[in-house]
Amino acid sequence: MQLSSGRKVIFSCALILILLFSTASVAAQTTESAGQTKKYVAFREDDVAPYAKFAQLEAVNQLTMDKNVPVTLGIIPHPWPSPSGNQLIEVNRTFLEYMRSLTSNPLFQFAQHGYTHLDLGPSPEGPSEFYGRPYAEQYQAIKQGRDDIIQAFGVTPTSFLPPFDKSDNNTLRACEALGFTEYSTGFPDFNQNGGHLDGMQLDTIGIELGNNSLQSLENATARWLNDPHSIDTFVVLYHPSDFSGPNGSVNPDEMKLLSDYIDYLQGTGRVQFTTLDHSSTTTGTGGAASSSAGGTPNGANSPSSAGFDSAVNDLGGTIAGLAALAVVGVVVLFSLAFILLVRFRKSKTRRL
Numbered sequence: 416m417q418l419s420s421g422r423k424v425i426f427s428c429a430l431i432l433i434l435l436f437s438t439a440s441v442a443a444q445t446t447e448s449a450g451q452t453k454k455y456v457a458f459r460e461d462d463v464a465p466y467a468k469f470a471q472l473e474a475v476n477q478l479t480m481d482k483n484v485p486v487t488l489g490i491i492p493h494p495w496p497s498p499s500g501n502q503l504i505e506v507n508r509t510f511l512e513y514m515r516s517l518t519s520n521p522l523f524q525f526a527q528h529g530y531t532h533l534d535l536g537p538s539p540e541g542p543s544e545f546y547g548r549p550y551a552e553q554y555q556a557i558k559q560g561r562d563d564i565i566q567a568f569g570v571t572p573t574s575f576l577p578p579f580d581k582s583d584n585n586t587l588r589a590c591e592a593l594g595f596t597e598y599s600t601g602f603p604d605f606n607q608n609g610g611h612l613d614g615m616q617l618d619t620i621g622i623e624l625g626n627n628s629l630q631s632l633e634n635a636t637a638r639w640l641n642d643p644h645s646i647d648t649f650v651v652l653y654h655p656s657d658f659s660g661p662n663g664s665v666n667p668d669e670m671k672l673l674s675d676y677i678d679y680l681q682g683t684g685r686v687q688f689t690t691l692d693h694s695s696t697t698t699g700t701g702g703a704a705s706s707s708a709g710g711t712p713n714g715a716n717s718p719s720s721a722g723f724d725s726a727v728n729d730l731g732g733t734i735a736g737l738a739a740l741a742v743v744g745v746v747v748l749f750s751l752a753f754i755l756l757v758r759f760r761k762s763k764t765r766r767l
């Protein structure tokens with residue numbers, strides 16, 4: 416009995432050390448894979464309006480729904496000079512009812528894409544609805560559009576997408592004053608990639624689907640994924656009209672392009688799909704993404720763990736948790752070793 420006490424101390428210490436290291440190792444792996452999956456693809460569907468090509472609008476939305484991929488809808492509230500009322504309600508009943516049916520589907524975010532989407536700005540640098548116009552005018556137009564969306568769909572848009580990707584500081588000020596929290600435009604609009612604009616989150620457009628082949632979409636996505644300094648969210652822009660075939664039909668090639676591209680993104684195992692406001696985030700079809708053949712060497716497969724929405728805080732939280740765990744472990748280890756040693760010496764003393 417007394418002879419085994421020394422071994423007991425060594426055995427207990429070894430056991431605790433093993434437990435501590437295995438826990439730390441699991442936590443470290445979780446941290447690593449969580450870091451790798453903090454990349455998001457946001458599909459932005461612009462020019463969703465009462466005049467939108469309805470068959471295309473419905474078909475492309477059905478495709479993303481079938482793949483469990485969220486989409487941000489850029490709604491144009493007032494695309495015609497008349498009627499003067501709420502055109503989202505008054506001019507196309509089919510469109511109105513369809514859009515209302517989407518409000519209960521968490522995969523769709525309702526965003527505001529300007530007010531008229533007409534080239535009204537005195538811009539020498541290309542078309543714009545807002546650029547160069549006085550603040551009060553911009554504020555009034557954006558407010559009216561926002562109110563129309565609220566009235567038609569019962570949803571308050573929090574993301575603003577300036578038409579033609581062209582706006583100015585007054586547009587930003589008006590949007591912020593109206594409570595928008597997220598802004599998405601092209602890089603040249605403010606020469607800025609991600610970050611914040613006037614207190615709003617900026618999501619810069621990454622690529623436009625319609626101008627690209629599957630290969631070029633994949634190449635651009637891989638460059639973004641492999642660049643350690645790239646922004647977290649890759650915004651992919653398309654319009655219902657991109658899916659137009661002859662005689663009002665839906666173009667099967669373009670539908671296949673989007674479908675294949677979503678499959679590619681899911682196959683990387685490194686991205687999650689989200690809306691611009693991050694209200695809805697998924698890994699696409701089939702729940703947890705896996706690193707399939709041809710995937711990345713570091714294929715992460717932890718999307719089933721909780722808390723992805725708090726993307727920014729996750730990693731820091733895990734590291735802090737890991738450090739606390741290590742401290743507690745070391746304290747427990749030393750206390751145990753101390754107690755066992757004291758007992759060991761006591762029993763030795765008694766024996767002697």
Ligand SMILES: [Zn+2]
Nearest residue numbers: 461462578579
């Ligand atoms: Zn547009």
